[in-house]
Amino acid sequence: MKLWGGRFTKETNQLVHNFNESLSFDQKFYRQDIRGSIAHVKMLAKQGILSEKDRDDIIRGLEGILEDLESGKLTISTDSGYEDIHSFVEGTLTERIGEAGKRLHTGRSRNDQVALDMKLYIRDEIDELDGLVEGLLLELLEVMEKNTETYMPGFTHLQKAQPITLAHHVGAYFEMFSRDRSRLSDIRRRMNYCPLGSGALAGTTYPLDREYTASLLDFAGPTLNSMDSVADRDYLIELLAALSTISMHLSRFCEEIIIWNTNEYRFVELDDSYSTGSSIMPQKKNPDIAELIRGKCGRVYGALVALLTTMKGLPLAYNKDMQEDKELTFDAVDTVKGCLSLFTGMIASMSFRKDVMEASARHGFTNATDAADYLVNKGVPFRDAHGIVGQLVLLCIEKGIALDDLPLEEYRRISPVFDQDVYEAISMKTCVDKRQTLGAPGPEAMKKVIAVYRERLMAQRED
Numbered sequence: 001m002k003l004w005g006g007r008f009t010k011e012t013n014q015l016v017h018n019f020n021e022s023l024s025f026d027q028k029f030y031r032q033d034i035r036g037s038i039a040h041v042k043m044l045a046k047q048g049i050l051s052e053k054d055r056d057d058i059i060r061g062l063e064g065i066l067e068d069l070e071s072g073k074l075t076i077s078t079d080s081g082y083e084d085i086h087s088f089v090e091g092t093l094t095e096r097i098g099e100a101g102k103r104l105h106t107g108r109s110r111n112d113q114v115a116l117d118m119k120l121y122i123r124d125e126i127d128e129l130d131g132l133v134e135g136l137l138l139e140l141l142e143v144m145e146k147n148t149e150t151y152m153p154g155f156t157h158l159q160k161a162q163p164i165t166l167a168h169h170v171g172a173y174f175e176m177f178s179r180d181r182s183r184l185s186d187i188r189r190r191m192n193y194c195p196l197g198s199g200a201l202a203g204t205t206y207p208l209d210r211e212y213t214a215s216l217l218d219f220a221g222p223t224l225n226s227m228d229s230v231a232d233r234d235y236l237i238e239l240l241a242a243l244s245t246i247s248m249h250l251s252r253f254c255e256e257i258i259i260w261n262t263n264e265y266r267f268v269e270l271d272d273s274y275s276t277g278s279s280i281m282p283q284k285k286n287p288d289i290a291e292l293i294r295g296k297c298g299r300v301y302g303a304l305v306a307l308l309t310t311m312k313g314l315p316l317a318y319n320k321d322m323q324e325d326k327e328l329t330f331d332a333v334d335t336v337k338g339c340l341s342l343f344t345g346m347i348a349s350m351s352f353r354k355d356v357m358e359a360s361a362r363h364g365f366t367n368a369t370d371a372a373d374y375l376v377n378k379g380v381p382f383r384d385a386h387g388i389v390g391q392l393v394l395l396c397i398e399k400g401i402a403l404d405d406l407p408l409e410e411y412r413r414i415s416p417v418f419d420q421d422v423y424e425a426i427s428m429k430t431c432v433d434k435r436q437t438l439g440a441p442g443p444e445a446m447k448k449v450i451a452v453y454r455e456r457l458m459a460q461r462e463d
C-alpha cells in the first residue's frame with residue numbers, strides 16, 4: 001500500500017519498489033515510530049486539531065500494533081507492499097480502526113517523522129553504548145586495582161623502554177575509553193532536540209505545539225529551523241566518528257593483546273572460551289576474537305566516510321539520498337556494541353603472566369635509565385653516566401644476561417662509583433616505586449588515580 005497513490009496512474013515498477021523501499025531495514029525502529037505517533041496525536045488533540053475520540057482510538061490502535069509486533073502476532077514483511085515503516089504502521093492502523101487512522105498524519109510529513117524516529121532510536125542506542133563502555137571501564141579498573149605492582153616493560157617503537165606496571169598500561173586505555181564515553185554524552189546532548197512539527201521542510205499551517213511534543217518525547221526542546229530539522233544528519237556523522245574512535249581504541253588494545261599472546265611474548269593467556277583452534281595444526285590456540293575486533297574497525301570507518309560522502313553535495317532540504325544513513329549507522333552501532341561486549345568478556349577471562357612480564361622488563365634493560373640516574377646521584381654528570389651504562393648494556397648483551405645479574409666487579413671495572421646498593425637501585429620495584437609524579441606508574445601515584453577513576457564512575461552513575 002502506498003501513501004501517495006492519488007497523483008499516479010501507473011503502478012510502481014517492481015524493481016523500482018525494491019530499490020526504493022526501506023521497510024527491510026527501517027522496521028528496526030517500529031517502537032520509536034509508534035512512540036512518536038502517539039505523542040503527535042496527543043499534541044494534535046490538545047490543540048483541538050483532532051477530536052479526543054479520534055485521539056483515543058488512534059492511541060489504542062497504535063498500542064495494539066505495538067503489542068502484536070512485540071508478541072509476534074503481527075509481523076513486518078517486505079512482501080506487504082509497504083515501502084517503509086511509516087507506511088506500514090499507518091496502513092495497519094487504518095486497516096484496524098478505519099477512518100480515524102487516516103487522520104494520524106495531519107500536520108506531519110515522513111520527512112520530519114523519519115528525522116524523529118532516527119533520533120529517538122539513536123538516543124536509545126547511545127544510552128546502550130554508554131552502558132557498554134561503562135562496563136568495560138569497570139572491568140579495566142578491576143585489572144588496574146589488582147596490578148599496581150605487576151611490573152612489565154613499557155615500550156616506545158615497540159622496543160622495551162622503561163619499566164611500568166600493568167595497571168599503568170591498562171590505565172592508558174581507561175583514559176581513552178573515558179573520553180569515548182564523554183564524546184557519546186556530548187553528542188546526545190547536542191542532538192536532543194525534537195524535529196517533529198517541521199513538516200516536509202517548511203513547517204505546517206496547523207497550530208502545532210512543538211514544545212509540548214518535544215517534552216512528551218523527553219527532548220530538551222524543539223528544533224528551531226524546519227529545513228535543517230529534516231536535512232540534518234550531523235549527529236549521525238558525529239556518532240560514526242565517535243564509534244570510529246572507539247573501534248580504533250579497541251583495535252589498538254587488541255593488537256597489543258595479540259602481541260602479548262604470541263609464543264614469543266607470553267604476557268597473557270587468553271581463556272579457552274575466547275579462543276579458537278586450527279583445523280590442521282593441533283597445537284594452535286588463536287586470538288580470533290581480538291583479530292576480528294581489530295578487523296571490524298574497517299567497516300565502522302567505512303560507514304563514517306560513506307555518510308560524509310553521501311551528505312556532501314545535498315541541496316536543502318530533504319533528499320532521498322539520506323535514506324542511506326540507516327543501514328550504515330545501524331551496522332556501525334551493532335558492530336561496535338558487539339565488539340564492546342566481546343572485548344569486555346575477553347579481558348575479564350584473560351590471565352596475565354606476571355612473572356613473564358617482569359622477567360621481560362628485566363631482560364630488556366628497561367632499568368638502564370635508572371642505572372644512569374644512580375651514577376648521577378653519586379655525582380657523575382648525566383652524559384658520562386649515559387656512556388658508562390651504555391658500555392654495561394653492551395657487556396650484558398654479550399653475556400646474555402640482565403643488568404641485575406652482572407657481578408659487582410664487572411660494574412666496578414667500568415666505573416668504580418658503583419657499589420653493592422646498585423642492585424637495589426635498579427630492581428624493577430625500585431624503578432617503578434620511584435616514579436611517583438601524578439600520572440606515573442609508581443604504585444602510590446597509581447592508587448590515587450584509580451581512586452579518582454572509581455569516584456568519577458560512581459558519580460556518573462548517579463547523574
Ligand code: ARG
Pocket residue numbers: 022026084110111114318320322323324326
Ligand atoms: N525512508 C525514508 C528515509 O529513510 C523516509 C522519508 C521518506 N520521505 C520522502 N519524502 N520520500 O529517508
